[in-house]
Amino acid sequence: MSFMQKYNFLIRKIHSLTGIIPIGVFLTEHLITNSFALGGAEYYNERVEAFQQLPFLVGIEIVFIAIPLAFHTLLGLYYVYLAKNNVLEYKYFRNYMFYLQRITAIITFVFVVYHSYTTRIGRAMAGIEISYEFMNNIVSQPVFFIIYLIGMLAAVFHFSNGIYTFAISWGIAIGPQVQRKFQTICTVLFIALTAIGTAGLIALAA
Amino acid sequence: MPEFIHLKIKRQNNPNEAPYWEEFKVPYKPNMNVVSVLMEIRKNPVNAQGKKTAPVTWDCSCLEEVCGACTMIINGNVRQACSALIDKLPQPITLQPLSKFPVVRDLKVDRNVLFEHLKKVKAWVNIDGTFDLGPGPRVPEKERRWMYEISRCMTCGCCYEACPNFNAKSSFIGPAPLAQVLRFNHHPTGAMDKEERLNLIMGDGGITDCGNAQNCIEACPKRIPLTTAIAKLNRETIVHSIRRWFAS
Numbered sequence: 001m002s003f004m005q006k007y008n009f010l011i012r013k014i015h016s017l018t019g020i021i022p023i024g025v026f027l028t029e030h031l032i033t034n035s036f037a038l039g040g041a042e043y044y045n046e047r048v049e050a051f052q053q054l055p056f057l058v059g060i061e062i063v064f065i066a067i068p069l070a071f072h073t074l075l076g077l078y079y080v081y082l083a084k085n086n087v088l089e090y091k092y093f094r095n096y097m098f099y100l101q102r103i104t105a106i107i108t109f110v111f112v113v114y115h116s117y118t119t120r121i122g123r124a125m126a127g128i129e130i131s132y133e134f135m136n137n138i139v140s141q142p143v144f145f146i147i148y149l150i151g152m153l154a155a156v157f158h159f160s161n162g163i164y165t166f167a168i169s170w171g172i173a174i175g176p177q178v179q180r181k182f183q184t185i186c187t188v189l190f191i192a193l194t195a196i197g198t199a200g201l202i203a204l205a206a
Numbered sequence: 207m208p209e210f211i212h213l214k215i216k217r218q219n220n221p222n223e224a225p226y227w228e229e230f231k232v233p234y235k236p237n238m239n240v241v242s243v244l245m246e247i248r249k250n251p252v253n254a255q256g257k258k259t260a261p262v263t264w265d266c267s268c269l270e271e272v273c274g275a276c277t278m279i280i281n282g283n284v285r286q287a288c289s290a291l292i293d294k295l296p297q298p299i300t301l302q303p304l305s306k307f308p309v310v311r312d313l314k315v316d317r318n319v320l321f322e323h324l325k326k327v328k329a330w331v332n333i334d335g336t337f338d339l340g341p342g343p344r345v346p347e348k349e350r351r352w353m354y355e356i357s358r359c360m361t362c363g364c365c366y367e368a369c370p371n372f373n374a375k376s377s378f379i380g381p382a383p384l385a386q387v388l389r390f391n392h393h394p395t396g397a398m399d400k401e402e403r404l405n406l407i408m409g410d411g412g413i414t415d416c417g418n419a420q421n422c423i424e425a426c427p428k429r430i431p432l433t434t435a436i437a438k439l440n441r442e443t444i445v446h447s448i449r450r451w452f453a454s
Contacts, residue, residue, distance in 0.1 A: 004410075005409070005410035006409075006410075008408075008409060008410045008411075008412065008414060008415075009408040009409070009412065009414050009443070009447060010447075012414035012415070013414065013444070079417070081375070082371065082373075082375050082376045082415075083370045083371055083373075083376075083417060084370055084371075084373035084374075084375065085370050086368070086370055086421075089282060089368075090368050090421050090424065090425065092419075092420070092421055092424045094418070094419055094420035094421070094424075095370070095419050095420070095421050095424075097419075098370060098417055098418065098419035098420075098421075099370075164418070165417075165418040168418050168433075168436070168437045168440060169414070169416075169418065169440055170440060170441075170444060171437055171438065171439075171440035171441020171442070171443075171444055172441075173437065174434055174437040174438050174441065175434055175437075176431075176433070176434065179433070179437075
C-alpha cells in the first residue's frame with residue numbers, strides 16, 4: 001500500500017481543512033485589504049506598506065500561504081481528475097455545485113499562478129514593491145480587469161462552496177435541514193465577498 | 207391511443223464487443239411497464255425494421271421495486287424497469303444498461319462490486335458461535351426507525367450510477383455500503399465491531415473520497431438518507447481517528 005493510500009484519511013482531511021484555514025482566511029483578508037483602495041491611492045499604499053513591514057513576512061507567507069496552497073492545489077487537481085462529472089445526466093443543484101467547484105478549482109489555479117508570479121514572486125525577485133500605481137497599471141486595462149474579475153469570482157465561489165462541503169466532511173452539518181442553512185450562509189458569503197472583491201478591483205482600476 | 211410502443215435499446219452481445227442501438231415497435235397495450243414490454247420483445251424478437259433479432263437480455267426478479275435487479279437507465283434516468291410505467295414515459299423510450307458496472311449482455315450488468323463492498327465493510331451483525339448466545343439487546347424505537355430506513359437498501363446501484371466519484375478511475379467504496387456501516391454500527395450487537403468498520407472506511411477509497419455532489423440521495427429510489435448517513439459517519443470517523451491516535 002502506498003503512502004497516499006495508507007494516509008488517505010489524514011491527507012483528505014488536511015486537504016479539506018487547508019481550504020478554509022489558512023487559504024480561505026487569507027482570501028478574505030486579501031479581498032478586504034484590496035478594498036482599502038476605496039480610501040484612495042495614498043491610503044492604500046500606507047496600508048500595503050504596513051503589511052510589508054510585518055516581521056518574518058516571507059516566513060509567514062511561505063508557511064501559512066505558499067505551502068498549504070501548494071498542498072491543496074496539487075491534491076485538489078488530482079481529485080478533479082478522479083471525478084467523472086455527469087451534470088448533463090443528473091441535473092441536480094448540488095451536482096452543478098460539485099461540477100462548478102472543480103471548474104473554479106482549475107480557473108483559480110491558473111489565475112493564482114499568474115497573479116502570484118506577477119505581483120509577488122517576480123516582483124520580490126526584482127525588488128519592486130506593490131503599490132496602487134503598480135496595480136492600477138494592470139487592472140485599468142479592460143482585458144486584465146476581466147481576467148482579475150474572473151479569477152476573483154472563481155476563488156470566491158470555490159471558497160464559499162467549499163465551506164458547505166467542509167461542513168459535511170467534518171461532520172458539522174449532518175441533517176438536510178442544517179445543510180440547507182449552510183447553503184444559505186455560503187450563498188450570503190459568496191455575495192458579500194464578491195461585492196467586497198469587485199469594489200476593491202474597481203477602486204484599483206480607477 | 208398510440209398503436210405502438212417505440213423503444214430504442216442499447217445492446218451489446220458480450221462483455222468484449224462494442225455496443226449498438228436497436229429500435230423496436232411493440233404493439234400497445236394499456237398499463238404496461240418496461241419489464242412487460244421487454245417480455246413482449248422476447249415473445250416476438252423482431253426489431254422496428256421487421257427483421258428477426260436476438261431477444262433482449264435483462265435482469266429482473268421481484269417486479270415490485272424491492273430487489274433492484276432490473277435497474278437500468280430509462281430515458282436517461284437510472285431507475286427500476288418494473289416501476290417504470292409505459293403510460294407515464296415519453297416515447298421513444300431509451301433503455302441503456304448501467305454505465306458503472308460491466309455489461310454481461312444487453313441490459314444485464316454484473317453488480318458484484320456492490321456485494322464485495324458490503325463484505326468489505328462487514329455489513330452484518332455477528333451472531334454465529336459454537337453455543338447459543340442468547341437473545342440480543344433491544345433496539346430503542348427511536349434508533350430502529352432510521353435504521354429501518356437504511357435497511358430498505360436493495361443494492362440496486364442507482365447511487366453508484368449517479369455518483370461522480372464512483373468510476374473506473376477512483377477506488378471509492380460508494381454511498382450504499384457507507385449507510386450500512388452506520389446502521390450496523392448503531393445496532394446494539396453490531397456496535398461490538400464498530401471500530402473495525404470505522405477503520406475499514408477510513409482507508410483508501412473510503413468515506414473521505416465522497417465529494418458531496420449529493421446525487422446519491424436524489425437517485426435513490428428508496429429515498430434512503432444517504433447524505434445524512436455519510437455526514438454522520440464523517441463525524442464518527444473524525445472522533446474515532448482522534449481517539450485512535452491518542453490511544454496509539
